[in-house]
Amino acid sequence: MSFQIKKNASVYDICIVGSGAGGGMAAKVLSEAGYKIALMEAGPRFDPANPEQQTQLKWSYESPRRGAGTTRAFGDFDMAYGGWEIDGEPYTRKDDTKFDWFRSRMLGGRTNHWGRISLRFGPLDFKRKDFDGKGDNWPIGYDDVKPWYDKVDKLIGVFGTREGLANEPDGYFLPPPKPRLHEMYLKKYGEQMGLPVIPARLSILTKRIDTRRGACFYCNQCSRSCTIYGDFSSSSVLVKPALEYDNVDLFVNAMVREVLTDENGKATGVSFINKTDMEEYQVKAKVVILAASACGSARILLNSRSEKYPNGLGNSSGLIGRYLHDSTGADRAALIPSLMDRKRYNEDGVGGMHLYVPWWMKDASKHGFTRGYHIEFWGGMGMPSYGTGFGMENLNGLVAGKDGNMKKAGGYGASLKDDVRRFYGAVVGMSGRGESIPQKDNYCELDPEVVDQYGIPVLRFHYKWTDDERQQAKHMQDTFEELLTNMGGIMLGDKPGADEDHGLHNPGRIIHEVGTTRMGDDPKTSVVNRYNQLHDVKNVFVMDGGPFVSQADKNPTWTILALAWRASEYLNEEIKKMNV
Amino acid sequence: MDRRKSIKAMFAGTVTSGFMFSGCLTDKEAELKSSDIAEGEIVAGGGYGRTPEELARDQRLVSETFFNEHEMATIAVLADLIIPADESSGSATDAGVPEFIEFIVKDMPWHQTPMRGGLMWLDHESNRRYDLEFIKASEDQQKAILDDIAYPDEVKPQFEHGAQFFSRIRNLVATGFFTSKMGIEDLGYQGNVPNVWDGVPRDVLEKHGLEYDEKILTQSIKPEERNDVMSWDDYEV
Numbered sequence: 001m002s003f004q005i006k007k008n009a010s011v012y013d014i015c016i017v018g019s020g021a022g023g024g025m026a027a028k029v030l031s032e033a034g035y036k037i038a039l040m041e042a043g044p045r046f047d048p049a050n051p052e053q054q055t056q057l058k059w060s061y062e063s064p065r066r067g068a069g070t071t072r073a074f075g076d077f078d079m080a081y082g083g084w085e086i087d088g089e090p091y092t093r094k095d096d097t098k099f100d101w102f103r104s105r106m107l108g109g110r111t112n113h114w115g116r117i118s119l120r121f122g123p124l125d126f127k128r129k130d131f132d133g134k135g136d137n138w139p140i141g142y143d144d145v146k147p148w149y150d151k152v153d154k155l156i157g158v159f160g161t162r163e164g165l166a167n168e169p170d171g172y173f174l175p176p177p178k179p180r181l182h183e184m185y186l187k188k189y190g191e192q193m194g195l196p197v198i199p200a201r202l203s204i205l206t207k208r209i210d211t212r213r214g215a216c217f218y219c220n221q222c223s224r225s226c227t228i229y230g231d232f233s234s235s236s237v238l239v240k241p242a243l244e245y246d247n248v249d250l251f252v253n254a255m256v257r258e259v260l261t262d263e264n265g266k267a268t269g270v271s272f273i274n275k276t277d278m279e280e281y282q283v284k285a286k287v288v289i290l291a292a293s294a295c296g297s298a299r300i301l302l303n304s305r306s307e308k309y310p311n312g313l314g315n316s317s318g319l320i321g322r323y324l325h326d327s328t329g330a331d332r333a334a335l336i337p338s339l340m341d342r343k344r345y346n347e348d349g350v351g352g353m354h355l356y357v358p359w360w361m362k363d364a365s366k367h368g369f370t371r372g373y374h375i376e377f378w379g380g381m382g383m384p385s386y387g388t389g390f391g392m393e394n395l396n397g398l399v400a401g402k403d404g405n406m407k408k409a410g411g412y413g414a415s416l417k418d419d420v421r422r423f424y425g426a427v428v429g430m431s432g433r434g435e436s437i438p439q440k441d442n443y444c445e446l447d448p449e450v451v452d453q454y455g456i457p458v459l460r461f462h463y464k465w466t467d468d469e470r471q472q473a474k475h476m477q478d479t480f481e482e483l484l485t486n487m488g489g490i491m492l493g494d495k496p497g498a499d500e501d502h503g504l505h506n507p508g509r510i511i512h513e514v515g516t517t518r519m520g521d522d523p524k525t526s527v528v529n530r531y532n533q534l535h536d537v538k539n540v541f542v543m544d545g546g547p548f549v550s551q552a553d554k555n556p557t558w559t560i561l562a563l564a565w566r567a568s569e570y571l572n573e574e575i576k577k578m579n580v
Numbered sequence: 581m582d583r584r585k586s587i588k589a590m591f592a593g594t595v596t597s598g599f600m601f602s603g604c605l606t607d608k609e610a611e612l613k614s615s616d617i618a619e620g621e622i623v624a625g626g627g628y629g630r631t632p633e634e635l636a637r638d639q640r641l642v643s644e645t646f647f648n649e650h651e652m653a654t655i656a657v658l659a660d661l662i663i664p665a666d667e668s669s670g671s672a673t674d675a676g677v678p679e680f681i682e683f684i685v686k687d688m689p690w691h692q693t694p695m696r697g698g699l700m701w702l703d704h705e706s707n708r709r710y711d712l713e714f715i716k717a718s719e720d721q722q723k724a725i726l727d728d729i730a731y732p733d734e735v736k737p738q739f740e741h742g743a744q745f746f747s748r749i750r751n752l753v754a755t756g757f758f759t760s761k762m763g764i765e766d767l768g769y770q771g772n773v774p775n776v777w778d779g780v781p782r783d784v785l786e787k788h789g790l791e792y793d794e795k796i797l798t799q800s801i802k803p804e805e806r807n808d809v810m811s812w813d814d815y816e817v
């Protein structure tokens with residue numbers, strides 16, 4: 001059931017804020033346990049199979065801008081309502097910070113368009129400090145999370161292969177798709193360099209896992225969200241089944257402002273702005289779960305100020321917002337002459353890479369950095385869209401023409417037209433995505449002056465990379481260059497040097513921001529306990545990336561899902577024991 | 581449903597990967613496609629999944645005009661010089677490129693001044709050389725100007741601004757053409773249809789001196805098993 005309310009007299013057992021990875025999982029698990037749930041989502045309803053919203057299988061020319069990213073950051077067909085900037089919902093930066101914050105305002109949050117790279121953290125990833133002395137250990141270890149990863153694998157589905165690598169735990173994997181042509185090149189030359197080039201691990205159903213969802217039919221468009229639910233989105237895989245229970249009420253366009261508390265300091269519900277009439281309402285609940293994304297939840301807690309909690313709810317440590325960290329990222333591409341003039345065939349495959357390189361070194365300290373990174377690949381004969389055919393002057397002077405003679409870069413006419421055909425599918429790129437070291441001094445806080453259009457104080461970011469991240473980016477660049485050159489590639493663009501931080505992206509750009517409500521056993525040095533529960537307020541939980549002590553050289557979402565499930569089961573037990 | 585049609589649709593999807601298993605793709609899957617929308621028809625989501633705000637923006641842009649007739653005529657001439665018809669496909673104007681460019685400069689206003697100014701530059705240069713507007717000059721005369729601005733690595737200083745403009749319009753024309761229906765077909769993109777990926781065609785792998793080894797072949801998904809529900813009975817982690 002779902003509706004938008006004006007006034008709500010009933011008291012819910014649980015109020016969940018946000019319907020992305022964490023909120024969706026909490027809604028699924030706790031609705032099955034029978035609790036009366038209010039699920040609050042700042043954006044509209046979304047179902048990829050709704051013809052009004054569907055973008056899957058649209059052609060570039062069905063968009064007047066041919067799929068360009070003018071209104072949606074990753075292109076017209078990408079399924080994120082939101083982006084780096086949202087009208088009426090600003091955020092600010094201080095001290096020359098360049099942090100960028102990506103938000104999706106819709107049912108399912110950022111899981112409608114995410115890359116579906118679904119990696120478990122390994123044993124080392126929870127205990128990095130023991131190994132390299134930097135940052136902090138998680139209070140929990142791989143063995144605590146493993147059973148939940150197993151359950152997530154089976155519930156949601158992920159393809160991959162059991163490789164037995166030390167810090168890249170295997171899971172319950174569906175069979176992977178065969179590699180594409182450029183990926184076979186990367187495998188051949190990558191392995192010659194000693195890199196492990198293995199099947200990617202993506203939450204895409206190469207095979208069915210139940211009778212609700214269809215198997216992937218290989219359109220390469222998971223970022224558009226799949227109409228047959230062949231990929232994982234929280235909206236279709238978690239929230240949709242939860243809404244089939246009578247005990248879940250979904251509030252859409254409901255922008256939560258703060259958590260309400262009583263005189264004893266216990267949470268009693270949340271207040272929110274209904275975006276449809278711009279009025280403020282309250283929902284009463286015995287337990288509040290925040291899953292508004294790491295920075296979104298930190299913002300709600302910081303805004304939940306009262307006499308008892310002048311610095312925000314759950315903030316006796318003063319650490320809410322601190323230890324904010326994103327993955328590192330750098331990229332490079334090359335023209336591969338032997339991939340020119342390719343024979344055409346349907347190379348779409350799944351909506352993502354079929355192979356990747358997990359982090360391969362035990363110890364990188366001799367290279368001047370501490371933590372690792374994995375490598376993602378891109379290339380192939382994808383659907384032409386805005387940008388296809390751009391920059392021919394950067395390509396067609398690099399190699400001999402069909403007649404064997406070098407050409408002047410640029411040009412026009414029939415030979416230019418033919419060049420676009422010749423180069424189609426011949427550019428291959430790679431992206432490093434690595435682990436940064438969380439810093440107490442990187443944080444988000446409330447901007448003392450600015451509010452959004454709902455009157456809610458906004459976040460202000462302060463973030464600086466350290467040399468650890470810069471040196472890691474340098475190593476990425478060297479690795480990319482070596483591999484692409486070994487493949488016979490001609491590197492495109494100049495190699496970014498130290499003056500450009502070796503191409504290291506601004507923090508926030510990799511969209512793995514976590515750490516703002518970190519987990520620990522000591523209430524003085526952490527915000528939540530091992531079960532995502534606020535140390536200060538027992539009936540408030542945080543189930544997004546906020547509780548991460550460190551982000552591994554893996555993408556975060558599989559761990560958000562596993563921890564949300566684990567925390568939800570814990571909450572269920574605690575309610576039964578009358579502890580919350 | 582019409583069985584013959586579904587087999588045809590299935591064939592269209594799978595034959596290109598050099599592979600066809602009847603039964604890999606169900607009839608329902610094979611029928612999935614982007615909705616066909618008649619011209620002028622008003623459809624929810626604008627026919628490509630717009631939010632109400634995005635749709636309103638599109639409609640506003642479409643109702644505005646940026647280029648005047650002379651500018652559009654110049655763009656058309658340039659577009660066909662950049663992408664002419666050849667034995668495989670039509671020209672840029674055949675593919676509606678000038679209309680695409682008119683929309684894009686409204687959608688991306690940062691193109692407006694450089695485009696308008698670039699077209700002015702071109703007329704100025706053509707007037708200077710031939711005492712004729714660019715579109716009135718002969719094709720040889722037009723090409724003589726383009727030859728001075730189409731090769732950015734060896735542009736004479738006095739043509740730098742023209743070269744900047746030409747790189748921009750070459751981008752827009754090339755992308756406008758190769759993202760049109762005609763251009764996508766010309767490029768030979770064969771996807772965007774339900775199909776069953778079973779790897780790179782064998783002859784292509786061979787040509788590149790590559791092959792799927794035993795490990796890849798055994799571990800990868802078998803097309804005919806894709807609709808089976810996975811069982812974890814004998815699976816150990």
Ligand SMILES: Cc1cc2nc3c(=O)[nH]c(=O)nc-3n(C[C@H](O)[C@H](O)[C@H](O)COP(=O)(O)OP(=O)(O)OC[C@H]3O[C@@H](n4cnc5c(N)ncnc54)[C@H](O)[C@@H]3O)c2cc1C
Pocket residue numbers: 017018019020021022023040041042043074102103104105106107108109110111113114115116117118119254255256257291292293294296297300510511512543544545555556557558560
């Ligand atoms: C382009 C892209 C690619 C990515 N690829 C990968 C990948 O391959 N692998 C991976 O692991 N991760 C990936 N990620 C990251 C992944 O999307 C996030 O880790 C994940 O979605 C986080 O889940 P979440 O529940 O914390 O937050 P979100 O998914 O962001 O959901 C938060 C929800 O809360 C709602 N909300 C926020 N504030 C409020 C409020 N005040 N009141 C009510 N509702 C609110 C939002 O509208 C949203 O729906 C990618 C992200 C992007 C953008």
Ligand code: SF4
Pocket residue numbers: 056204205215216217218219220221222223225226227228229230231349350351
């Ligand atoms: S690639 Fe597969 S799972 Fe992804 S959207 Fe297409 S059909 Fe669905």
